[in-house]
Amino acid sequence: MDFKESLKDYQNIVNSQLQKYVRKEECPENVLNDSMEYSLMAGGKRLRPILALATYKLFKNDYEKVMPYAVALEMVHNFSLIHDDLPGIDNDDFRHGKPTNHKKFNEATAILAGDGLLNGAFIVISEDLKNSDSQDLPNKLQVFNEFTNAIDRMIAGEYVDTEYEGKTITNELLEYIHKNKTGAFLKYSVRMGAILADASETEIENLTKYAENIGLAFQIKDDILSEEGDEAVLGKPVGNDKEMGKCTYVSKYGLQGAKDILDKITNEAIEIVKEFDNSEFLQELALYIKNRNK
Numbered sequence: 001m002d003f004k005e006s007l008k009d010y011q012n013i014v015n016s017q018l019q020k021y022v023r024k025e026e027c028p029e030n031v032l033n034d035s036m037e038y039s040l041m042a043g044g045k046r047l048r049p050i051l052a053l054a055t056y057k058l059f060k061n062d063y064e065k066v067m068p069y070a071v072a073l074e075m076v077h078n079f080s081l082i083h084d085d086l087p088g089i090d091n092d093d094f095r096h097g098k099p100t101n102h103k104k105f106n107e108a109t110a111i112l113a114g115d116g117l118l119n120g121a122f123i124v125i126s127e128d129l130k131n132s133d134s135q136d137l138p139n140k141l142q143v144f145n146e147f148t149n150a151i152d153r154m155i156a157g158e159y160v161d162t163e164y165e166g167k168t169i170t171n172e173l174l175e176y177i178h179k180n181k182t183g184a185f186l187k188y189s190v191r192m193g194a195i196l197a198d199a200s201e202t203e204i205e206n207l208t209k210y211a212e213n214i215g216l217a218f219q220i221k222d223d224i225l226s227e228e229g230d231e232a233v234l235g236k237p238v239g240n241d242k243e244m245g246k247c248t249y250v251s252k253y254g255l256q257g258a259k260d261i262l263d264k265i266t267n268e269a270i271e272i273v274k275e276f277d278n279s280e281f282l283q284e285l286a287l288y289i290k291n292r293n294k
Contacts (some may be wrong), residue, residue, distance in 0.1 A: 010050040013063070015041070017071050021120065036115035036120070040077045042096045047218075047289075048189040049074040049210045054281050055193030055207060065136065068128040069143060071190055072121035076151060079121075080158070080185075082114035089162055099290040118151075143192050150188035157181030161246065169247045175216070177250075182222070183215030206272055210282070212267035218289050220241045220262045225250035227255055230293065266290040 006119035018040055023033040032292045038188045049070035056066045064069075085100040087107065087130040092100050102110035125144055132140055157180025164173070227250045249258040273279045 003281065003288070005211045006281055007050070007285075007288070010053060011046045013053070014046040014049045014074065015072065017067055018074060019070060021075075021124065023227040031105065032109060032112055033117060036111045036116050038104055039082050039101050039113065040075065040117060042078075042094060042098060044078075045292075046074060047285075048077050048185060049187040051186065051211070051285070052193040054285065055190045055231055057193075058192070058276050058278060058282075059197035059199055066125050066193055069147070069192055069196065072124045072147065072203060073185070073192070075117045075121040075124070076154075079114040079117040080154060082110050082117070084158065086110060089158070107175065121147075139195050139198065143195050146188055146191060146195075150184045153180040153184035154182075157184065165246050167247070171252065174249070174252055177247075178216055178219040179212070180220040183212060185217035186218060203276075206275060210269045210272040212288075213272070214286050214289055215263045217266050217269065217286070220249045220258055220265075221292060223250045224255065224258055224262070225251070225292075225294070252292055262290055270272055 022037045022041065024152055027033070047214075052066055052070045053063055054072060056063070071263065081095065082101045085095060086102055093103055094100060098104070100110075101113055105113070114158070125147065129140055137174075157177050161177045161181050162174070164177075186209060190207050191204060194207050199207070226248065249261060252258075253261065260270075264284050266289070270283045273282045273286070
């Protein structure tokens with residue numbers, strides 16, 4: 001099976017699991033539930049849960065143990081997208097080629113839908129912890145602790161990114177923003193899969209380095225696409241970062257400079273993960289992040 005087929009299979013697995021958590025019962029908050037479903041099932045790459053599943057599969061073949069945590073990842077990711085698009089932050093009108101949540105519903109509903117998805121992730125994980133045996137519990141508690149810290153870092157990165165719009169910042173602060181806003185959650189996705197699969201400390205450490213590189217690569221590629229992407233493919237306007245005065249790898253290093261850094265860290269990620277048997281998918285995933293057009 002080639003990479004594209006494997007990626008599609010993973011996406012189908014994740015989508016089928018997410019569908020189980022869509023709330024369809026008749027209730028006074030039906031519109032809120034529709035708003036949560038609108039963003040959760042809008043599509044997207046499902047990169048974070050796929051990273052967790054693919055990393056777990058380096059060591060074990062079943063998905064049962066990791067699946068609730070993979071679902072929680074995607075819930076939190078979509079919470080962050082809803083809030084990221086709000087007028088008070090990026091003020092975006094489109095995502096995945098469709099109106100953003102606050103445009104489809106309204107701002108208050110979008111805020112609460114994001115809150116609902118964030119809390120939904122904790123419901124999913126707490127249900128799994130409640131039903132876990134004593135043998136699995138230590139690893140799951142470690143994963144839960146890292147999950148909460150990754151969310152904290154993602155929010156911190158988003159704040160710093162917003163706070164420094166239109167201001168000149170150091171290279172170190174730019175990297176800080178990227179490593180936290182996007183990188184922290186991608187790194188956690190890989191660590192989650194490794195920890196739940198009982199990987200060794202050395203294996204977890206090496207996979208963490210791989211994840212740090214692809215997390216930074218993902219955000220640098222976003223910066224590049226914001227500069228030269230195809231709006232019809234991206235499903236959202238191009239040039240918003242420049243218009244809002246955001247400091248990005250493109251504004252800091254130039255378009256070619258950003259591409260050179262992207263090449264370097266992607267190659268480093270691939271070399272790291274090559275040390276693992278059956279890691280072809282994760283190697284190809286690093287290239288997919290680098291070469292994507294949306």
